[in-house]
Amino acid sequence: xxxxxxxxxxxxxxxxxxxxxxxxxxxxxxxxxxxxxxxxxxxxxxxxxxxxxxxxxxxxxxxxxxxxxxxxxxxxxxxxxxxxxxxxxxxxxxxxxxxxxxxxxxxxxxxxxxxxxxxxxxxxxxxxxxxxxxxxxxxxxxxxxxxxxxxxxxxxxxxxxxxxxxxxxxxxxxxxxxxxxxxxxxxxxxxxxxxxxxxx
Amino acid sequence: xxxxxxxxxxxxxxxxxxxxxxxxxxxxxxxxxxxxxxxxxxxxxxxxxxxxxxxxxxxxxxxxxxxxxxxxxxxxxxxxxxxxxxxxxxxxxxxxxxxxxxxxxxxxxxxxxxxxxxxxxxxxxxxxxxxxxxxxxxxxxxxxxxxxxxxxxxxxxxxxxxxxxxxxxxxxxxxxxxxxxxxxxxxxxxxxxxxxxxxxxxxxxxxxxxxxxxxx
Numbered sequence: 001x002x003x004x005x006x007x008x009x010x011x012x013x014x015x016x017x018x019x020x021x022x023x024x025x026x027x028x029x030x031x032x033x034x035x036x037x038x039x040x041x042x043x044x045x046x047x048x049x050x051x052x053x054x055x056x057x058x059x060x061x062x063x064x065x066x067x068x069x070x071x072x073x074x075x076x077x078x079x080x081x082x083x084x085x086x087x088x089x090x091x092x093x094x095x096x097x098x099x100x101x102x103x104x105x106x107x108x109x110x111x112x113x114x115x116x117x118x119x120x121x122x123x124x125x126x127x128x129x130x131x132x133x134x135x136x137x138x139x140x141x142x143x144x145x146x147x148x149x150x151x152x153x154x155x156x157x158x159x160x161x162x163x164x165x166x167x168x169x170x171x172x173x174x175x176x177x178x179x180x181x182x183x184x185x186x187x188x189x190x191x192x193x194x195x196x197x198x199x200x
Numbered sequence: 201x202x203x204x205x206x207x208x209x210x211x212x213x214x215x216x217x218x219x220x221x222x223x224x225x226x227x228x229x230x231x232x233x234x235x236x237x238x239x240x241x242x243x244x245x246x247x248x249x250x251x252x253x254x255x256x257x258x259x260x261x262x263x264x265x266x267x268x269x270x271x272x273x274x275x276x277x278x279x280x281x282x283x284x285x286x287x288x289x290x291x292x293x294x295x296x297x298x299x300x301x302x303x304x305x306x307x308x309x310x311x312x313x314x315x316x317x318x319x320x321x322x323x324x325x326x327x328x329x330x331x332x333x334x335x336x337x338x339x340x341x342x343x344x345x346x347x348x349x350x351x352x353x354x355x356x357x358x359x360x361x362x363x364x365x366x367x368x369x370x371x372x373x374x375x376x377x378x379x380x381x382x383x384x385x386x387x388x389x390x391x392x393x394x395x396x397x398x399x400x401x402x403x404x405x406x407x408x409x410x411x412x413x414x415x416x
Contacts, residue, residue, distance in 0.1 A: 048280055051416050074282045082273025088212040089205070100201040103282025125212070 001025050002047065002150055002181060006056035009042045016042055017200050020056070024181045026149070029172060029192055032185040034200030040185035041081065041154050043200065047183060048078040048152050060150075074103045077148040079156060083138035085126045091115050091137045092122035098141055106144045114143035118164060135159045142171045151175060153184040165190075202278075202288055206295030216264065220300045221307065224257035228311045239316045246315035247325065247376035251369050253311075254304045254329060258336040259361060261300040263354055265292060265344040266411065275348075279415050289411065290404035293334075293341040301333030317380075324379040324389070331392040332372040338396075338403035339364045345410035368395060 007020040016039030024030050032040045045051035047058055049065045049072060058065045065072045085094040092111055099106045106114075115122040118136040126134055139156065151172070157165050169192055172182050184190075210217050231249045232242055269275035278288050308329050309322040317325070343361035347353035371392045375385030 050276060050279060070282055070284055073280045076280065078276070078280055080273055080276055082271070082276070084273035084277050086205070086209055086268075086272060086274060088209045093205075093208065097201060097205045098277060101277050101281040101283070101288075 001061060002183075003059040003062075004047065004056065005059070007043070007046060007053045007058070008055035009039055009046060009051075010054045011039075011042060015054075018055070020198075022196070022198060024150075024183055026179045026181060027176050028195035029176050029182045029184070031190070031192070031194045031197045032183060032200065033187070033197055034185075036187075038200040040200060043198075044078070044152050044154050044183065044185060045080075048076050049073070050078070075148055076150045076152060077102065077141065077145040078152045078154075079138060079141065080154045083134045085134055085137050087127035088125060090123050090125055091120045091129070091140070094126060094137060095122075095140055095144070099144055102141075102145070102148065104145060104147055110144050114140040117143055118167065132159050132161060132164070136164050139164070139168055142168065142175075146175065146178060146180070149180045151180060151182045151184075153182065155186060156184055157186060157190050202291035203295045203298070206292065207298065210295075210299045216261065217299050217303070220257050220261045221303050223260055224253050224304055225307065225311060227256060228253040229314060232314045242315040243317060243380070246312060246317050247373040247380070249315070250308055250311060250325065251328075251332075251373040251376075254308065254333060254372075255336060255365050255369055257304060258300055258333060259340060259358065259365075261296065262340040262344045262357060262361070265296055265341060266348050266414075267344075270348050270414070275411070276415060279411060285408035285411060286405040289341060289345070289407035290338075290400070293337045293404065293407070296341070297334045297337040301329075301337055304333060305329045317376075321376055321380055324385050325376050327389060328372040328375045328385070328392060331389060331396050332368045335368050335392070335395050335399045336365060338399040338407075339368075341407040342403055342410055345407045345414055348411070348414035368392070371395070 002024040005021045008018040009016045032043055034040050042051060046053045060068060060072050092115060095111045095115060112122055118140045120133055120137045120140055126137060156168055160168065172192060176182055228250055235241060266275060279285055281288055305326055308325055312322060312325055340361055343357045346360060347357045350356055371388045375388035378388060379385035
Protein backbone atom coordinates (compact mmCIF):
# COMPACT_ATOMS: atom_id res chain seq x y z
CA UNK A 1 0.00 0.00 0.00
CA UNK A 2 1.22 3.46 -0.93
CA UNK A 3 0.63 6.11 1.72
CA UNK A 4 1.20 9.84 1.55
CA UNK A 5 0.94 11.77 4.78
CA UNK A 6 0.89 15.52 5.33
CA UNK A 7 2.57 16.20 2.00
CA UNK A 8 3.52 19.76 1.27
CA UNK A 9 5.16 21.01 -1.89
CA UNK A 10 6.68 24.38 -2.71
CA UNK A 11 8.12 25.22 -6.11
CA UNK A 12 9.74 28.53 -6.94
CA UNK A 13 8.63 30.03 -3.63
CA UNK A 14 4.97 29.14 -4.31
CA UNK A 15 3.11 26.60 -2.22
CA UNK A 16 1.36 24.13 -4.52
CA UNK A 17 -0.35 22.02 -1.88
CA UNK A 18 -0.15 21.28 1.83
CA UNK A 19 -1.41 18.74 4.36
CA UNK A 20 -2.18 16.26 1.60
CA UNK A 21 -2.86 12.82 3.06
CA UNK A 22 -4.13 9.81 1.15
CA UNK A 23 -3.42 6.16 0.55
CA UNK A 24 -3.63 3.98 -2.53
CA UNK A 25 -4.54 0.35 -1.97
CA UNK A 26 -4.15 -2.64 -4.24
CA UNK A 27 -6.64 -2.59 -7.08
CA UNK A 28 -7.33 1.14 -6.83
CA UNK A 29 -7.17 3.70 -9.61
CA UNK A 30 -6.65 7.22 -8.28
CA UNK A 31 -6.98 10.26 -10.48
CA UNK A 32 -5.09 13.45 -9.65
CA UNK A 33 -7.03 16.39 -11.02
CA UNK A 34 -6.43 20.10 -11.02
CA UNK A 35 -5.72 23.15 -13.11
CA UNK A 36 -2.43 23.80 -14.86
CA UNK A 37 0.28 24.55 -12.30
CA UNK A 38 -1.70 23.08 -9.41
CA UNK A 39 1.03 20.54 -8.65
CA UNK A 40 -0.17 17.33 -10.33
CA UNK A 41 3.24 16.57 -11.83
CA UNK A 42 5.01 17.53 -8.59
CA UNK A 43 2.76 15.18 -6.63
CA UNK A 44 3.52 12.27 -8.96
CA UNK A 45 7.24 13.05 -8.84
CA UNK A 46 7.06 13.05 -5.03
CA UNK A 47 5.23 9.71 -5.06
CA UNK A 48 7.88 8.09 -7.24
CA UNK A 49 10.77 9.58 -5.26
CA UNK A 50 12.12 12.00 -7.87
CA UNK A 51 11.16 15.03 -5.79
CA UNK A 52 11.50 15.55 -2.06
CA UNK A 53 8.42 17.11 -0.47
CA UNK A 54 8.80 20.31 1.59
CA UNK A 55 7.06 18.43 4.40
CA UNK A 56 5.47 15.05 4.95
CA UNK A 57 6.48 11.65 3.67
CA UNK A 58 5.55 8.83 1.34
CA UNK A 59 5.52 5.25 2.58
CA UNK A 60 5.42 1.99 0.65
CA UNK A 61 4.14 -0.93 2.72
CA UNK A 62 4.96 1.04 5.87
CA UNK A 63 8.55 2.00 4.99
CA UNK A 64 9.67 5.47 3.85
CA UNK A 65 10.45 5.38 0.14
CA UNK A 66 13.69 7.36 0.71
CA UNK A 67 15.01 4.51 2.84
CA UNK A 68 13.90 1.85 0.34
CA UNK A 69 15.63 3.50 -2.66
CA UNK A 70 16.06 0.93 -5.48
CA UNK A 71 13.89 -1.59 -3.63
CA UNK A 72 10.96 0.83 -4.06
CA UNK A 73 11.97 1.71 -7.64
CA UNK A 74 11.56 -1.95 -8.64
CA UNK A 75 7.90 -1.75 -7.61
CA UNK A 76 7.12 1.47 -9.48
CA UNK A 77 6.50 2.36 -13.09
CA UNK A 78 6.66 6.12 -13.64
CA UNK A 79 5.83 7.72 -16.96
CA UNK A 80 6.38 11.45 -16.97
CA UNK A 81 5.63 14.25 -19.43
CA UNK A 82 8.67 13.45 -21.56
CA UNK A 83 8.33 10.18 -23.49
CA UNK A 84 11.70 8.85 -22.21
CA UNK A 85 12.64 7.37 -25.57
CA UNK A 86 15.89 8.00 -27.44
CA UNK A 87 15.46 9.35 -30.96
CA UNK A 88 18.42 7.33 -32.25
CA UNK A 89 17.10 3.97 -31.06
CA UNK A 90 14.26 1.94 -32.51
CA UNK A 91 11.03 1.39 -30.60
CA UNK A 92 12.11 -2.17 -29.72
CA UNK A 93 15.55 -1.06 -28.51
CA UNK A 94 14.01 1.70 -26.42
CA UNK A 95 11.54 -0.67 -24.79
CA UNK A 96 14.24 -3.25 -24.11
CA UNK A 97 16.49 -0.65 -22.47
CA UNK A 98 13.59 0.75 -20.42
CA UNK A 99 12.70 -2.73 -19.16
CA UNK A 100 16.29 -3.57 -18.20
CA UNK A 101 16.69 -0.22 -16.41
CA UNK A 102 13.47 -0.87 -14.51
CA UNK A 103 14.63 -4.37 -13.59
CA UNK A 104 11.81 -6.03 -15.56
CA UNK A 105 12.49 -9.34 -17.20
CA UNK A 106 10.94 -9.45 -20.65
CA UNK A 107 11.50 -11.54 -23.72
CA UNK A 108 12.03 -10.21 -27.25
CA UNK A 109 8.61 -11.59 -28.18
CA UNK A 110 6.92 -9.71 -25.32
CA UNK A 111 8.64 -6.51 -26.43
CA UNK A 112 7.48 -7.00 -30.03
CA UNK A 113 3.94 -7.81 -28.87
CA UNK A 114 3.80 -4.73 -26.63
CA UNK A 115 4.82 -2.43 -29.48
CA UNK A 116 2.50 -4.16 -31.94
CA UNK A 117 -0.38 -3.75 -29.49
CA UNK A 118 0.20 0.02 -29.56
CA UNK A 119 0.80 0.02 -33.31
CA UNK A 120 4.40 1.20 -33.02
CA UNK A 121 6.89 -0.06 -35.63
CA UNK A 122 9.59 -1.77 -33.59
CA UNK A 123 12.34 -1.52 -36.18
CA UNK A 124 12.18 2.20 -37.02
CA UNK A 125 14.29 4.81 -35.20
CA UNK A 126 12.00 6.83 -32.95
CA UNK A 127 13.06 10.06 -34.67
CA UNK A 128 11.08 8.92 -37.71
CA UNK A 129 7.89 8.58 -35.69
CA UNK A 130 5.20 11.20 -35.06
CA UNK A 131 4.63 12.73 -31.62
CA UNK A 132 1.64 10.47 -31.07
CA UNK A 133 3.64 7.38 -32.04
CA UNK A 134 6.44 8.42 -29.67
CA UNK A 135 3.88 8.66 -26.91
CA UNK A 136 2.60 5.21 -27.86
CA UNK A 137 6.18 3.89 -27.81
CA UNK A 138 6.50 5.21 -24.25
CA UNK A 139 3.13 3.77 -23.21
CA UNK A 140 4.06 0.36 -24.63
CA UNK A 141 5.88 -0.09 -21.32
CA UNK A 142 2.47 -0.55 -19.71
CA UNK A 143 2.06 -3.84 -21.59
CA UNK A 144 5.24 -5.31 -20.11
CA UNK A 145 5.22 -3.73 -16.63
CA UNK A 146 2.71 -5.95 -14.86
CA UNK A 147 5.49 -6.91 -12.41
CA UNK A 148 5.55 -3.34 -11.08
CA UNK A 149 2.54 -3.02 -8.76
CA UNK A 150 2.47 0.79 -8.64
CA UNK A 151 1.91 2.77 -11.82
CA UNK A 152 2.37 6.54 -11.62
CA UNK A 153 1.36 8.14 -14.89
CA UNK A 154 1.56 11.85 -15.69
CA UNK A 155 -1.02 12.82 -18.30
CA UNK A 156 -1.01 9.40 -20.00
CA UNK A 157 -3.77 10.32 -22.44
CA UNK A 158 -2.02 13.36 -23.92
CA UNK A 159 -1.38 13.21 -27.69
CA UNK A 160 -3.17 9.87 -28.06
CA UNK A 161 -5.82 9.05 -30.63
CA UNK A 162 -9.08 7.37 -29.59
CA UNK A 163 -7.82 3.82 -30.18
CA UNK A 164 -4.61 4.31 -28.18
CA UNK A 165 -6.51 6.06 -25.38
CA UNK A 166 -8.95 3.12 -25.22
CA UNK A 167 -6.06 0.63 -25.11
CA UNK A 168 -4.43 2.63 -22.30
CA UNK A 169 -7.71 2.63 -20.36
CA UNK A 170 -7.95 -1.14 -20.86
CA UNK A 171 -4.38 -1.69 -19.61
CA UNK A 172 -4.95 0.50 -16.55
CA UNK A 173 -8.16 -1.39 -15.77
CA UNK A 174 -6.44 -4.76 -16.20
CA UNK A 175 -3.62 -3.68 -13.91
CA UNK A 176 -6.08 -2.69 -11.19
CA UNK A 177 -7.91 -6.01 -11.60
CA UNK A 178 -4.60 -7.84 -11.15
CA UNK A 179 -4.23 -6.06 -7.81
CA UNK A 180 -1.97 -3.25 -8.95
CA UNK A 181 -2.38 0.42 -8.04
CA UNK A 182 -2.61 3.26 -10.52
CA UNK A 183 -2.22 6.97 -9.82
CA UNK A 184 -2.58 9.13 -12.90
CA UNK A 185 -3.05 12.81 -13.59
CA UNK A 186 -5.34 14.35 -16.14
CA UNK A 187 -7.26 17.55 -16.70
CA UNK A 188 -10.47 15.85 -17.67
CA UNK A 189 -12.33 12.68 -16.84
CA UNK A 190 -10.61 9.91 -18.79
CA UNK A 191 -13.58 7.54 -18.54
CA UNK A 192 -11.92 5.20 -16.06
CA UNK A 193 -13.65 3.77 -13.04
CA UNK A 194 -11.62 5.85 -10.60
CA UNK A 195 -11.63 4.68 -7.01
CA UNK A 196 -10.90 8.21 -5.89
CA UNK A 197 -10.11 11.66 -7.23
CA UNK A 198 -7.53 13.91 -5.58
CA UNK A 199 -8.37 17.49 -6.46
CA UNK A 200 -5.43 19.88 -6.17
CA UNK B 201 22.87 -2.36 -20.88
CA UNK B 202 23.58 1.36 -20.31
CA UNK B 203 26.98 1.01 -22.01
CA UNK B 204 25.39 -0.87 -24.93
CA UNK B 205 22.73 1.84 -25.27
CA UNK B 206 25.30 4.65 -25.15
CA UNK B 207 27.47 2.97 -27.80
CA UNK B 208 24.44 2.38 -30.01
CA UNK B 209 23.41 6.04 -29.72
CA UNK B 210 26.99 7.18 -30.41
CA UNK B 211 27.21 4.88 -33.44
CA UNK B 212 24.06 6.42 -34.86
CA UNK B 213 25.26 9.96 -34.10
CA UNK B 214 28.78 9.54 -35.42
CA UNK B 215 29.21 13.25 -36.11
CA UNK B 216 29.35 13.97 -32.36
CA UNK B 217 32.11 11.41 -31.86
CA UNK B 218 34.00 12.64 -34.93
CA UNK B 219 33.75 16.27 -33.75
CA UNK B 220 35.62 15.60 -30.50
CA UNK B 221 38.25 13.52 -32.25
CA UNK B 222 38.71 16.06 -35.03
CA UNK B 223 38.97 18.83 -32.44
CA UNK B 224 41.83 16.94 -30.77
CA UNK B 225 43.67 16.43 -34.07
CA UNK B 226 43.18 20.04 -35.20
CA UNK B 227 44.25 21.66 -31.91
CA UNK B 228 47.30 19.39 -31.59
CA UNK B 229 48.21 20.05 -35.23
CA UNK B 230 47.93 23.83 -35.02
CA UNK B 231 50.79 24.20 -32.54
CA UNK B 232 53.56 22.92 -34.82
CA UNK B 233 52.22 25.22 -37.55
CA UNK B 234 52.16 28.23 -35.26
CA UNK B 235 55.46 27.63 -33.46
CA UNK B 236 57.55 26.55 -36.43
CA UNK B 237 59.51 23.48 -37.37
CA UNK B 238 62.18 23.69 -34.66
CA UNK B 239 62.48 20.00 -33.59
CA UNK B 240 63.85 20.60 -30.09
CA UNK B 241 61.14 23.13 -29.28
CA UNK B 242 58.43 20.82 -30.64
CA UNK B 243 59.75 17.85 -28.69
CA UNK B 244 59.74 19.94 -25.52
CA UNK B 245 56.12 21.12 -25.85
CA UNK B 246 54.68 17.87 -27.28
CA UNK B 247 53.54 16.18 -24.05
CA UNK B 248 51.85 19.31 -22.70
CA UNK B 249 50.16 20.25 -25.96
CA UNK B 250 48.89 16.74 -26.66
CA UNK B 251 47.60 16.38 -23.12
CA UNK B 252 45.89 19.81 -23.13
CA UNK B 253 44.29 18.95 -26.50
CA UNK B 254 43.05 15.63 -25.11
CA UNK B 255 41.69 17.34 -22.01
CA UNK B 256 39.80 19.99 -24.01
CA UNK B 257 38.51 17.38 -26.45
CA UNK B 258 37.21 15.25 -23.60
CA UNK B 259 35.53 18.29 -22.08
CA UNK B 260 33.91 19.20 -25.40
CA UNK B 261 31.73 16.10 -25.28
CA UNK B 262 30.92 16.34 -21.55
CA UNK B 263 27.98 18.66 -22.08
CA UNK B 264 26.15 15.88 -23.89
CA UNK B 265 26.84 13.26 -21.22
CA UNK B 266 23.51 13.76 -19.45
CA UNK B 267 21.90 16.70 -21.30
CA UNK B 268 20.13 14.62 -23.97
CA UNK B 269 18.89 12.11 -21.38
CA UNK B 270 17.66 15.01 -19.24
CA UNK B 271 15.79 16.53 -22.19
CA UNK B 272 14.07 13.36 -23.39
CA UNK B 273 13.17 12.04 -19.94
CA UNK B 274 15.38 8.95 -19.98
CA UNK B 275 17.45 10.38 -17.13
CA UNK B 276 14.38 10.16 -14.87
CA UNK B 277 14.11 6.48 -15.76
CA UNK B 278 17.78 6.00 -14.84
CA UNK B 279 17.31 7.78 -11.51
CA UNK B 280 14.29 5.55 -10.84
CA UNK B 281 16.08 2.47 -12.16
CA UNK B 282 16.39 -0.85 -10.36
CA UNK B 283 20.19 -0.56 -10.36
CA UNK B 284 21.94 1.83 -7.93
CA UNK B 285 22.34 5.20 -9.64
CA UNK B 286 26.09 5.17 -8.92
CA UNK B 287 26.45 2.04 -11.05
CA UNK B 288 24.48 3.66 -13.88
CA UNK B 289 26.65 6.81 -13.59
CA UNK B 290 29.79 4.65 -13.76
CA UNK B 291 28.45 2.93 -16.88
CA UNK B 292 27.73 6.32 -18.47
CA UNK B 293 31.27 7.54 -17.67
CA UNK B 294 32.75 4.32 -19.06
CA UNK B 295 30.74 4.68 -22.26
CA UNK B 296 31.84 8.33 -22.52
CA UNK B 297 35.44 7.20 -22.22
CA UNK B 298 34.99 4.46 -24.85
CA UNK B 299 33.55 7.00 -27.26
CA UNK B 300 35.65 10.09 -26.54
CA UNK B 301 38.73 8.93 -24.61
CA UNK B 302 39.80 5.65 -26.16
CA UNK B 303 39.98 7.07 -29.72
CA UNK B 304 42.35 9.75 -28.40
CA UNK B 305 44.62 7.07 -26.93
CA UNK B 306 44.70 5.33 -30.30
CA UNK B 307 45.34 8.44 -32.37
CA UNK B 308 47.74 10.28 -30.02
CA UNK B 309 50.91 8.48 -31.29
CA UNK B 310 49.99 9.55 -34.84
CA UNK B 311 49.53 13.15 -33.72
CA UNK B 312 52.85 12.92 -31.86
CA UNK B 313 54.61 12.26 -35.18
CA UNK B 314 54.24 15.98 -35.94
CA UNK B 315 56.33 16.77 -32.87
CA UNK B 316 59.19 14.44 -33.78
CA UNK B 317 58.77 12.67 -30.47
CA UNK B 318 61.16 9.77 -29.86
CA UNK B 319 59.63 6.46 -30.88
CA UNK B 320 60.19 5.10 -27.38
CA UNK B 321 57.93 7.79 -25.89
CA UNK B 322 54.85 6.85 -27.92
CA UNK B 323 54.13 4.01 -25.54
CA UNK B 324 54.46 6.23 -22.46
CA UNK B 325 52.20 8.86 -24.06
CA UNK B 326 49.55 6.30 -24.97
CA UNK B 327 49.75 4.67 -21.52
CA UNK B 328 49.44 8.03 -19.75
CA UNK B 329 46.35 8.82 -21.84
CA UNK B 330 44.99 5.32 -21.25
CA UNK B 331 45.19 5.90 -17.48
CA UNK B 332 44.32 9.60 -17.50
CA UNK B 333 41.40 9.94 -19.93
CA UNK B 334 39.05 7.69 -17.86
CA UNK B 335 39.75 10.00 -14.90
CA UNK B 336 38.70 12.95 -17.09
CA UNK B 337 35.44 11.18 -17.95
CA UNK B 338 34.76 10.27 -14.31
CA UNK B 339 35.48 13.75 -12.93
CA UNK B 340 33.72 15.36 -15.88
CA UNK B 341 30.62 13.31 -15.08
CA UNK B 342 30.30 15.08 -11.72
CA UNK B 343 30.53 18.49 -13.40
CA UNK B 344 28.10 17.52 -16.16
CA UNK B 345 25.57 16.30 -13.59
CA UNK B 346 25.93 19.40 -11.41
CA UNK B 347 25.42 21.80 -14.32
CA UNK B 348 22.52 19.88 -15.83
CA UNK B 349 19.73 22.22 -16.89
CA UNK B 350 21.66 25.30 -15.74
CA UNK B 351 21.68 28.28 -18.12
CA UNK B 352 25.24 28.86 -19.31
CA UNK B 353 26.10 25.42 -18.02
CA UNK B 354 28.94 25.00 -20.53
CA UNK B 355 31.03 27.79 -19.01
CA UNK B 356 30.16 26.70 -15.48
CA UNK B 357 31.14 23.15 -16.38
CA UNK B 358 34.57 24.33 -17.54
CA UNK B 359 35.02 26.41 -14.36
CA UNK B 360 34.07 23.45 -12.19
CA UNK B 361 35.97 20.74 -13.98
CA UNK B 362 39.18 22.35 -15.25
CA UNK B 363 40.76 22.88 -11.80
CA UNK B 364 40.09 19.22 -11.03
CA UNK B 365 41.71 18.21 -14.32
CA UNK B 366 44.98 19.98 -13.46
CA UNK B 367 46.57 17.13 -11.41
CA UNK B 368 45.73 14.67 -14.20
CA UNK B 369 47.27 17.02 -16.77
CA UNK B 370 50.41 17.57 -14.67
CA UNK B 371 50.94 13.85 -14.11
CA UNK B 372 50.02 12.85 -17.67
CA UNK B 373 52.28 15.35 -19.40
CA UNK B 374 54.91 14.90 -16.67
CA UNK B 375 55.20 11.17 -17.29
CA UNK B 376 56.18 11.74 -20.94
CA UNK B 377 58.55 14.58 -20.02
CA UNK B 378 60.27 12.47 -17.38
CA UNK B 379 60.58 9.55 -19.79
CA UNK B 380 62.03 11.83 -22.47
CA UNK B 381 64.60 13.11 -19.94
CA UNK B 382 65.61 9.50 -19.34
CA UNK B 383 64.27 9.47 -15.79
CA UNK B 384 61.40 7.12 -16.52
CA UNK B 385 57.79 8.12 -16.12
CA UNK B 386 56.75 5.26 -13.87
CA UNK B 387 56.18 7.47 -10.85
CA UNK B 388 53.70 9.72 -12.66
CA UNK B 389 52.04 6.74 -14.32
CA UNK B 390 51.56 5.06 -10.94
CA UNK B 391 50.05 8.26 -9.54
CA UNK B 392 47.74 8.41 -12.59
CA UNK B 393 46.76 4.81 -11.89
CA UNK B 394 46.03 5.71 -8.27
CA UNK B 395 43.95 8.68 -9.43
CA UNK B 396 41.98 6.35 -11.70
CA UNK B 397 41.26 3.94 -8.84
CA UNK B 398 40.15 6.74 -6.50
CA UNK B 399 38.04 8.41 -9.22
CA UNK B 400 36.43 5.09 -10.20
CA UNK B 401 35.59 4.39 -6.56
CA UNK B 402 34.11 7.78 -5.63
CA UNK B 403 33.20 9.84 -8.72
CA UNK B 404 30.16 7.73 -9.81
CA UNK B 405 28.55 8.17 -6.40
CA UNK B 406 29.20 11.92 -6.44
CA UNK B 407 27.72 12.01 -9.95
CA UNK B 408 24.69 10.07 -8.71
CA UNK B 409 24.15 12.54 -5.87
CA UNK B 410 24.43 15.45 -8.31
CA UNK B 411 21.98 13.77 -10.70
CA UNK B 412 19.44 13.36 -7.93
CA UNK B 413 19.72 17.07 -7.11
CA UNK B 414 19.47 18.05 -10.78
CA UNK B 415 16.42 15.89 -11.44
CA UNK B 416 14.41 17.53 -8.65
